[in-house]
Amino acid sequence: MSARDNSTSLKLVHVKPACEHCRVRSLCLPTALSPAEIAEMDDLVRRHEPLRRGDTLYRAGDRFAGIFAIQHGAIKTYGLTLEGREQITGFHLAGELVGLDAIDTNTHPCNAIALEDTEVCLLPLEQLEALSQRIPGLLHNFSRLMSREILREEHVLMMLGGTSAEQRIARFLLNLQQRLSERGPMGDEIHLLMSRQDISNYLGLAIETVSRQFTHLQEKGILEINNRSVRVLDRTSLAALVG
Amino acid sequence: MSARDNSTSLKLVHVKPACEHCRVRSLCLPTALSPAEIAEMDDLVRRHEPLRRGDTLYRAGDRFAGIFAIQHGAIKTYGLTLEGREQITGFHLAGELVGLDAIDTNTHPCNAIALEDTEVCLLPLEQLEALSQRIPGLLHNFSRLMSREILREEHVLMMLGGTSAEQRIARFLLNLQQRLSERGPMGDEIHLLMSRQDISNYLGLAIETVSRQFTHLQEKGILEINNRSVRVLDRTSLAALVG
DNA sequence: CGACTGGTTGATCTCCATCAATCCCTGTGG
DNA sequence: CCACAGGGATTGATGGAGATCAACCAGTCG
Numbered sequence: 001m002s003a004r005d006n007s008t009s010l011k012l013v014h015v016k017p018a019c020e021h022c023r024v025r026s027l028c029l030p031t032a033l034s035p036a037e038i039a040e041m042d043d044l045v046r047r048h049e050p051l052r053r054g055d056t057l058y059r060a061g062d063r064f065a066g067i068f069a070i071q072h073g074a075i076k077t078y079g080l081t082l083e084g085r086e087q088i089t090g091f092h093l094a095g096e097l098v099g100l101d102a103i104d105t106n107t108h109p110c111n112a113i114a115l116e117d118t119e120v121c122l123l124p125l126e127q128l129e130a131l132s133q134r135i136p137g138l139l140h141n142f143s144r145l146m147s148r149e150i151l152r153e154e155h156v157l158m159m160l161g162g163t164s165a166e167q168r169i170a171r172f173l174l175n176l177q178q179r180l181s182e183r184g185p186m187g188d189e190i191h192l193l194m195s196r197q198d199i200s201n202y203l204g205l206a207i208e209t210v211s212r213q214f215t216h217l218q219e220k221g222i223l224e225i226n227n228r229s230v231r232v233l234d235r236t237s238l239a240a241l242v243g
Numbered sequence: 244m245s246a247r248d249n250s251t252s253l254k255l256v257h258v259k260p261a262c263e264h265c266r267v268r269s270l271c272l273p274t275a276l277s278p279a280e281i282a283e284m285d286d287l288v289r290r291h292e293p294l295r296r297g298d299t300l301y302r303a304g305d306r307f308a309g310i311f312a313i314q315h316g317a318i319k320t321y322g323l324t325l326e327g328r329e330q331i332t333g334f335h336l337a338g339e340l341v342g343l344d345a346i347d348t349n350t351h352p353c354n355a356i357a358l359e360d361t362e363v364c365l366l367p368l369e370q371l372e373a374l375s376q377r378i379p380g381l382l383h384n385f386s387r388l389m390s391r392e393i394l395r396e397e398h399v400l401m402m403l404g405g406t407s408a409e410q411r412i413a414r415f416l417l418n419l420q421q422r423l424s425e426r427g428p429m430g431d432e433i434h435l436l437m438s439r440q441d442i443s444n445y446l447g448l449a450i451e452t453v454s455r456q457f458t459h460l461q462e463k464g465i466l467e468i469n470n471r472s473v474r475v476l477d478r479t480s481l482a483a484l485v486g
Numbered sequence: 487c488g489a490c491t492g493g494t495t496g497a498t499c500t501c502c503a504t505c506a507a508t509c510c511c512t513g514t515g516g
Numbered sequence: 517c518c519a520c521a522g523g524g525a526t527t528g529a530t531g532g533a534g535a536t537c538a539a540c541c542a543g544t545c546g
Contacts, residue, residue, distance in 0.1 A: 154322060
């Protein structure tokens with residue numbers, strides 16, 4: 001229930017975007033394209049109005065307008081289970097694409113909201129496919145990013161199956177740290193953008209269990225926790241917990 | 244540990260495949276292509292040697308040769324978790340693609356083995372992308388199938404999060420019945436191709452729990468179970484269990 | 487300041503994992 | 517054809533990890 005709601009009418013701003021200067025270009029669709037090709041990409045990319053923390057990017061049921069590439073910030077996607085419970089399907093960082101799950105049905109099956117102030121680019125699918133038709137490298141990058149998303153979800157599946165609460169927390173943190181380090185300097189400080197509620201939902205645990213595990217890991221001297229800021233004091237021990 | 248192992252050296256047979264006459268064409272890549280375009284597809288599709296139940300199609304770590312399309316039969320994919328436990332990531336039926344998770348890294352992250360006698364087609368990625376370059380419909384179908392795979396995994400995630408053993412079993416069966424009905428006549432009889440072990444692993448439960456839930460649902464008059472054959476007697480009640 | 491949201495901590499209970507015994511198909515070989 | 521072995525499946529008994537219920541605490545905002 002965010003105050004501002006961008007989901008029904010897409011709000012695009014007419015600022016000339018520039019993949020060329022984008023910080024996460026190397027993680028995103030234009031990887032390894034020539035300057036001329038990147039210029040062509042710029043023509044199809046539409047910059048979306050900046051999202052503030054909590055803003056909705058799209059809702060389940062919305063008609064699919066195109067893929068969103070996260071320029072900076074973070075997006076949470078969640079769906080409704082058959083019983084009506086919300087289930088988080090992913091936390092997405094800069095350089096990742098969201099909305100890929102809507103291509104098949106032309107309708108968004110999930111909701112997407114910003115975890116922090118976030119900017120995204122809209123890539124209309126038809127135009128993206130048309131351009132991919134002409135630029136082999138772009139087509140391949142597109143395949144690769146979709147493949148990466150499939151792989152990401154497989155990792156979540158592996159994490160959820162038959163593992164203890166402690167293991168899930170450890171993996172969650174290590175995974176987050178890993179992905180953050182691909183996007184900036186590797187630090188031992190992780191700023192959690194999501195609530196305990198979100199984490200517990202994502203990991204299939206109760207919120208209290210998450211809290212207890214955090215304090216438990218703190219008592220062991222592995223983590224230092226201040227609200228949503230987690231400092232990894234002993235990365236080796238943390239990694240040892242996952243298996 | 245199957246007796247025959249096809250994973251290291253791909254065994255292709257030189258039978259002219261024919262997407263045109265394939266029973267699952269409408270679910271697969273050539274959907275809605277013109278006869279001329281389908282003929283072009285046929286040129287790149289290579290029929291793989293038939294798999295017998297238990298045969299390995301590829302192993303984790305294998306170099307990626309291309310996508311596999313299941314012509315008929317069923318494939319189980321599973322990965323190794325960090326602790327060394329096997330985790331099943333999916334059961335794939337005719338008309339579905341497997342190996343999509345390997346595009347990004349060019350290496351298979353999972354193992355794939357046949358759950359029954361199965362025939363698959365190999366679609367070398369480079370050629371598939373090259374052809375997609377020329378056939379817009381093919382490119383779009385490819386996007387859609389990848390999207391469908393992402394969606395499928397999201398559904399699994401939603402199923403695993405915070406649901407009881409009974410709910411998981413119910414959803415598993417309903418989902419399977421649904422997918423089978425898209426591929427043949429809708430019947431109340433489901434032939435499970437996988438062991439209880441597989442089911443429990445997939446659903447994140449203990450094998451005994453799966454067994455108990457089955458008998459429990461049988462006692463309630465919702466199912467009738469004979470080994471790996473499940474008859475859905477009361478579909479309404481089964482659907483009611485999931486939410 | 488009080489109301490509120492998000493987080494932590496404690497006590498109890500429940501569902502399911504685990505351990506263990508038995509049963510039942512399937513195939514194999516005498 | 518039957519006996520037997522062996523894996524897969526079922527059933528029972530027990531314990532524990534984590535869910536649930538409940539109280540409490542700490543920022544935050546009107």
